[in-house]
Amino acid sequence: MEKLSLSFAALLALAAAAPAETLLLRGATVHTVSQGTLAPGDVLLQDQRILAVAAHLDQPADRTLDLTGLHLFPGLISAATDLGLVEISGIRASLDDQETGEFTPEIESWTAVNPDSELIPVSRANGITHFVPIPGGQLLSGTSGLLATRGWTLEDMTVRRRTAMHLFWPDHSLAIPGPNAPEKAKSLDEQARERLERIRTIDDFFNQAEAWQKRPPGSPLVPAWEAMGPVLKGELPLMVHAQGLREIRAALKWSAQHPLLRLVLEGGRDAWMLAPELAQRHIPVIYSEVFTLPSSSADAYDVQFRAAAILHQAGVVTAISEGLGRFSASSQRNLPYSAAQAAAFGLPPEAALAAITLIPAQLHGVADTLGSIEPGKDASLFAATGDILDIRSVVKHLWISGTEQSLATRHTRLAERYRSRPKAK
Secondary structure: OHHHHHHHHHHHHHHHHOOOOEEEEEEEEEEOOOOOEEEEEEEEEEOOEEEEEEOOOOOOOOEEEEOOOOEEEEOEEEEEEOEOOEOOOOOHHHEOOEOOOOEOOOOEHHHHOOOOOOHHHHHHOOOEEEEEEOOEOOOEEEEEEEEEOOOOOHHHHEEEEEEEEEEEOOOOOOOOOOOOOOOOOOOHHHHHHHHHHHHHHHHHHHHHHHHHOOOOOOOOOOHHHHHHHHHHOOOOOEEEEEOOHHHHHHHHHHHOOOOOOOEEEEEOOOHHHHHHHHHHOOOOEEEOOOOOOOOOOOOOOOHHHHHHHHHHHHOOOEEEOOOOOOOOHHHHHHHHHHHHHHHHOOOOHHHHHHOOOHHHHHHOOOOOOOOOOOOOOEOOEEEEOOOOOOOOOOEEEEEEOOEEOOOOOHHHHHHHHHHOOOOOO
């Protein structure tokens, strides 16, 4: 028995020491994002990583996959979504995207993601390899995490548990009293007072959190205050969700009182109006309103289409997402088309591609491993029949951490089912 045990241990040691299989992806048009485009180019993968990228690689590989005629892209990253937290918006039991309470910074969104969501494979089939589920709430809702669109369990899927804290800025719109207003409509002065009170509540919370960080040694731990530490030190970004011009202005004014905060604006419908200030203060924007209707009858029809280009031209670091609307989770597969629409209205194509790959990786602190095709980075990439910003392109292969993933979805299953239905005689 002892000899058998030693032999088995030796086999395990040999297996661990054996080099991982190498896979050479040959002949594709390689969109590296960070280093331009190779047409054609080769990419060598080994042990979940990208080993080499060049116009031509002569290194021997265990397997070679000919991708001639296909385009190779880094995996797309959905920078702000409720994917995995929402399944069917009309069924309450399938919704886990909202927290109760005004301040819940200790909440971590990755813990609520449903690994069996049917919407995750649908997103993956169109090139999305990673996503950031956002915890919803009243004001300070908690932290988002970064997850891969594959895995049996939450632990398998989770790449980074905390990527940003999320603050939902109070609405600054006013309900105008009039003949069609509700019977008990509040006066404009009362609405303004309530709005200021909510901002004071936010300020008080952050001031208390800052004071708690200076507590005497040995003080009891408070999870909410503990969670605020990395945000107040600038180690974790604070993503402020704001849409209208008044909300964004108020959030910028408030943030100036807390200079250590690393602010990121999410949503940003009217952010283009403040593009110079955002650029000057180095505040990035995760723009989610490409296909939103103009908010004013005086606006041009293409005001939201052009907004990302205006931000980019002003020097604002701009990512693009599908946002947190009612159908956000089910529309994640359309992420490249939101970027394509922005590109059609002035955003340079290379910037549009970076807005759904490298820039989301930078904003969520994973640019050292994701977002571009470079040696040493995670082997999360996909091959498509054409430019992924072209709606006609079809994803043919997709790898996450070097492992090729199934592109089957409920859509393909239904298509096959009805394709095989009995034919009428």
